[in-house]
Amino acid sequence: LQPRRGGPKNLPIAEVYIDDDETKAKAKPRLVILGGGWGGVALLKDLNPDDYNVTVISPANYFLFTPMLPSATVGTLELRSLVEPIRRILSRVNGHFIRAKAEDVEFSHKLVEVSQLDHKGKEVRFYVPYDKLVIAVGSATNPHGVKGLENAFFLKDINDARMIRNKVIQNLELACLPTTSDDERKRLLSFVVSGGGPTGVEFAAELYDLLNEDLTRHFPRLLRNEISVHIIQSRGHILNTYDETVSKYAEERFARDQVEVLTNSRVKEVLPDKIIFSQKQEDGSVITKELPIGFCLWSTGVSPTALSQKLAKKLGDSQTNRHALETDTHLRLNGAPLGDVYAIGDCSTVQNNVADSIVSFLRKLAWSRGIEPETLQLHFSDWRTVAQDVKKRFPQAVSHLKRLDKLFFEFDKDQSGTLDFGELRELLNQIDNKLTSLPATAQRAHQQGQYLAHKFNKMAKISDAMLANDIRDGDLDAAVYKAFEYRHLGSLAYIGNSAVFDLGEGWSMAGGLWAVYAWRSVYFAQSVSFRTRSLMAMDWMKRGLFGRDLVA
Ligand code: FAD
Ligand code: MG
Ligand code: MG
Ligand code: MG
Ligand code: MG
Structure with a gap:
């Protein structure tokens, strides 16, 4: 049976990976996950087995337990003890595995372009269709332009x-x-x-x-x-x-x-x-x-993979970070059709609006003092409290905390010892630009994978009712589930x-x-x-x- 061809490049379309379970009244959405590392596997582990047609695409057919990799280099641990076959992990959700590399995504056709070398060493390319796509391809080594x-x-x-x-x-x-x-x-x-x-x-x-x-x-x-x-x-x-x-x-x-x-x-x-x-x-x-x-x-340190760079370029102005794919707080890839494509783990960063978070903190502070936020004059000691809050919620800011102290005096333009609202707004803008990246850790990728699993589970239960209620064009993610919040452990x-x-x-x-x-x-x-x-x-x-x- 020859696969149907199509898409912008008229490549074969891999529809064989879809279970057609005819006893099910509704077709299950096709969930395609790029990458079988920390992010992808955390998602697989918490996903309900029956709600999606799951396909994982990755050049590695194993999950690698990276925190122990340094021990393996010197023989403290056996290398095979650090890996777990992806197919094993996939069996719980009756998922499919394609050992290949994602090369590109056609967002408007909902197709992932995939490459692999065939038995003659010749490159073959094909498309894998998706309803929901999760990009979890991790990162590459950063050469910093060094020779040799x-x-x-x-x-x-x-x-x-x-x-x-x-x-x-x-x-x-x-x-x-x-x-x-x-x-x-x-x-x-x-x-x-x-x-x-x-x-x-x-x-x-x-x-x-x-x-x-x-x-x-x-x-x-x-x-x-x-x-x-x-x-x-x-x-x-x-x-x-x-x-x-x-x-x-x-x-x-x-x-x-x-x-x-x-x-x-x-x-x-x-x-x-x-x-x-x-x-x-x-x-x-x-x-x-x-x-x-x-x-x-x-x-x-790390830098974006070729795929991440290609997609960021393709999405143009909606991607402004040079180091990672930007998502909104629901982990949806900025610039892609809303609710189709997500990005998690090292390849991604959340635009988490530190400034918004601080503003709401300040508002509470003002109200607790019985004054209007606009008339708030922030003393240095208040600023320390704000800085502590920032540090707690955005731990990647930890190393910038000393700078947060300095910023107070830098932005107190009239040297009054307090920051007024105008001075504060400028300061917040600067912080926002500096602190939008999350740490590239297993911990973060794991939390994001889990978050998506829980959300997707909920969506599968709820979406029919929501659609019936005619909020088809509404923001389903925001309607069914909270925004992602990173917890630094x-x-x-x-x-x-x-x-x-x-x-x-x-x-x-x-x-x-x-x-x-x-x-x-x-x-x-x-x-x-x-x-x-x-x-x-x-x-x-x-x-x-x-x-x-x-x-x-
Ligand atoms: P990864 O786990 O890297 O997974 C990416 C997956 O995508 C892989 O399966 C890869 O094969 C696949 N892939 C790549 N390109 C493509 C493509 N084009 N198409 C399809 N699939 C693709 N973090 C900690 O929190 N604690 C630690 O102690 C720690 N120690 C570390 C030690 C080492 C030696 C290393 C290298 C990392 C360590 N990390 C640690 C960081 C942690 O491993 C990463 O943050 C984590 O792996 C990120 O998860 P991820 O899912 O984003 O990417
Ligand atoms: Mg992954
Ligand atoms: Mg890994
Ligand atoms: Mg480690
Ligand atoms: Mg990595």
Whole structure:
């Protein structure tokens, strides 16, 4: 049976993925999900099994438990323990899986253009039709325009972790050969991490653990002081989006462990055997430096995927953010037909109108004082309260809080010590421009996927009645369900057998290894099957008993 062709490019249309369950009176809407990562899987886990025809399109046929990826690179965990087959997850909702890449979306035809290589290695393209589309394609590595990244390693998926693991082991083995010179051995054992965010920091910590715990045992020829681990960070501190106490703790810990942290440093080029970077000195001058490298990890933040960039461009003026696809507070893609297309997770950002939220806060403040909002004069202490509220609701603002203090004085143009309404409005506009992005975390993607599942479940129940009531052109999303609100549950980083938590609102703490696993069990319970949890538990037990497997 040849598939029907159609759409703007006259490609085959993949209608085979639709269940036609004739016992059902109404046809189920076709829900297509792009991506089987944190966002997509959270949606699948909470979706009612019978309400939609579900199809997931992704080049990877597994869900990857990314928080544990740094451990997998050094053999603390087995790689296969971190993945779960998408088809397994899909079976609960009787969904379909297409292992392919989404290339484009034809919004007015409701078609996703998909590509894959066939058995001859030739690219094939086809369309997948949808009634509702969820874009959850995640993000790409940010090259920052640096030369020589082909000489660096990345840590995004399971293959990256495998390659890193092999490289680290290979370097250790080469370093042990009697024919390896002293200089060459030093280079082979120089591990450089570019990027002082959570991924880079955790990898450095895992590597350090490996070098300390297993090396003396299995590589007695290598001297501990020949090995070096360096972190190159462009900002003044590592973990700079975390609470200050957290980033201090991490730096002190690394200082004690002899992991070198190079701050205010920008990588210029990665060569096969060395890395060149510039470092800003305390007197403001900039010096160019270099380090020999046996291995370099590039983990300096994320940028949009090719698909996200293409769609943003296509939607023109309705997409103004260069870093992510913008949605409204109901997670609907701005500029696409209302209620057809949603975007969640790392690929997206919510226009959350911080300013609106502050205005309503101010209004309450004014009323509690028995005055009209327009006549409110805001003192600095009031502003601190407002800033606390902003920080709580928009935790990505945490690192900007100090700036929020400064802004008060900057916008108090007449230096009266208070802000009047006009001054406030200008200040709010500036904040709005600065604080519209949500953190690129599993936590956020998970919450957004869950949010959509609950909303879609409700829509499936309610939409017939609503349509009958003739509000067909109304805003169904807003009518059936609340807007998305992000709840910051804190962030965690693993630093050499201990964990630091940033719980927001100035709460932070550090704990031992138990804390790492206790915290992560929150993720486990939500997102990972019993199968995966058991595999990880066995890996940890094995490592405790026998050490890591250093084979490649
Ligand atoms: P992803 O989980 O990245 O999923 C994207 C999916 O889309 C993948 O299945 C991909 O194959 C697929 N895809 C890509 N392109 C296409 C396309 N064109 N068509 C179809 N499918 C496509 N977050 C935390 O909160 N805590 C942590 O401890 C933590 N640790 C991390 C450690 C590492 C090493 C990394 C890399 C990330 C970590 N993160 C952590 C971040 C977290 O993994 C991401 O924020 C999260 O994965 C985002 O979920 P997502 O669904 O948006 O994207
Ligand atoms: Mg996803
Ligand atoms: Mg993932
Ligand atoms: Mg992590
Ligand atoms: Mg990602």
